[in-house]
Amino acid sequence: MCLALPAKIEDCLDEIAWVRLGDARMKVSLVMTPEAGVGDWVLVHAGFAIHQVTEDDARETWMIVTEHGLMEKPGATSPDQKAETA
Amino acid sequence: MALLETELADLATTIGRPVKLMEVCGTHTVNACRSGVHSFMPKAVDLISGPGCPVCVTAQRYIDALIELGRRNDTIIATYGDMLRVAGAGGSLEVARSEGADVRVVTSALEAVETAIKNPERDVVFAAVGFETTAPATASAIITAANEKLLNFSVLPAHKLVIPAMKALLSDPDIRIDGFLCPGHVSVITGGDVFGPIVKDYKKPCVIVGFGANQIMEGIVHLVRQIAVPEAQLENLYPEAALSRGNPIAQELIDRVFVPGMAAWRALGEMEESGLDIRPEFGKYDAVGRHGISFGEDREPPGCRCAEVITGRCKPLDCSLFAGVCTPIYPVGPCMVSSEGSCQAYFRYRRHELKSPMARVRVEV
Structure with a gap:
């Protein structure tokens, strides 16, 4: 339920940001984390940043989801599988 | 360890x-x-x-209503990917799509709003499932649709709250x-x-x-x-992300658009204040009223024990359909469909514990 992945903000314009999530670049809303800006790390769930995290925590979480568990290979899933709820 | x-x-x-x-x-x-x-x-x-x-606890009646809506020519269903293959009484969204229904997978509620903006002649219905983590995204999409004065976007709400469950x-x-x-x-x-x-x-x-x-x-x-x-x-033990009071902006989004209401759960039935209803001031974005949806009965697939799995009464390995009749390729119940479902998790990683010969059948997932 509700998997959220850490991503780094590369660009932003108002409440919309482009983030780097593994090999993928995606558009997310910053409406719930208005203080986050370019260079910051956020947890992304269903196209929305839900929490700002430190880079150390983001890297640790990324290691957990890629090495131990929750994603087989980020960016390697089918388009339908990538869009899972939560 | x-x-x-x-x-x-x-x-x-x-x-x-x-x-x-x-x-x-x-x-x-x-x-x-x-x-x-x-x-x-x-x-x-x-x-x-x-x-x-979220997919596993979504009541059968909701799946059926979504499929029925999808079969209307003037409607686009926008859904998260893991809802596609959940079986309703008359097939799944994936089957409906193969028969011509316009069902589109989105990664975000805002993508559903964008679909409505790009298709002004069609009605876009967003299938809003998920728990508290996902509900603010739906709320934000509804607020965006209201700001854009969209007339062709609505949400079929099925958000659930964890504590009542x-x-x-x-x-x-x-x-x-x-x-x-x-x-x-x-x-x-x-x-x-x-x-x-x-x-x-x-x-x-x-x-x-x-x-x-x-x-x-x-x-x-x-x-x-x-x-x-x-x-x-x-x-x-997760203080770096989970604060004691949470994200106040996300909570405000939920409160602005939704009000706790009765929700129908697979396995747990109808429970008061266990879901989120769209507030009357955003009523025109509620697909239930907009499309005159009447929900039918919940009928579980014969032999399927998802309801017991969800409530911890049994484990996937106890179900006679598990790994034989019911697999991720041909799922019978939602717990085998969703990548977060217990049955799929057990199928992927623990089916060797099954004593029946079917456990040894290799199925690529």
Whole structure:
């Protein structure tokens, strides 16, 4: 339920940001984390940043989801599988 | 891990009775199965899955209504991918799509709004499933649609709230749960404090954990330590993301657009204030009224035990359909469809434990 992945903000314009999530670049809303800006790390769930995290925590979480568990290979899933709820 | 395993075994011996722990979150279920956490459990400690997979707890009537809507020529259904293959009474959204229905997978509620903007001549209905983590995104999409004065966007709401489900499980005398591993990312939104009533009123230990195998194992040890005392506390082992009061902006989004209301759950039935209704001021974005939807009855697929799996009454391995009739390629119930469903997690990582010859059938997923 509700998997959220850490991503780094590369660009932003108002409440919309482009983030780097593994090999993928995606558009997310910053409406719930208005203080986050370019260079910051956020947890992304269903196209929305839900929490700002430190880079150390983001890297640790990324290691957990890629090495131990929750994603087989980020960016390697089918388009339908990538869009899972939560 | 070895130290935790030893401590867990010692604690289980001290307690001297069977202990049942529930991981509420589907992502915890998947990672516990994947990383072999179950193999570290002493015999007396049973780790069971809970109702934390949004697709799995979505009532059959909702799936049926969505498919019926999708079959209308003027409608586009926008949905998260894991809803596609859930079987309704008359097929799935995937089947409806193969028969011509316009069903589009989106990764975000805002993508559904963009679909409506790009297709002004069609009605776009967004299938809004998910728990507290996902609900603010739907709220934000509805607010965006209102700001854009969109006339062709609506939401079929099926959001669920975690605490009512936990209370329902605790109120059932057939399901005896000693403690909960609480969902980390629900807590990011709601704040960890929402689990307070489970500790205070039901005297059940609650531990909020992250998603790594070590974090899950540590959470289990913390729960069993409490049970050994015995005491009931709320502990937060995921403080870097889950604050005690959560994300206030996300909570405001939910409150602005939704109000707690009755929700129909697979397995748990109808429960007051366990879901989120769209407030009347945003009523024109509610697909139920806009499209005159009347929900039918919930009919479970014959032989399917998803309802029992969701409530911890049985495990996927106990279902006679598991891995034979029901596989991720040909799923019968939602728990085998969703990547967060217990049955799919067991199929991927634990089906070798099944004694029947079907367990040895190799099916690529």
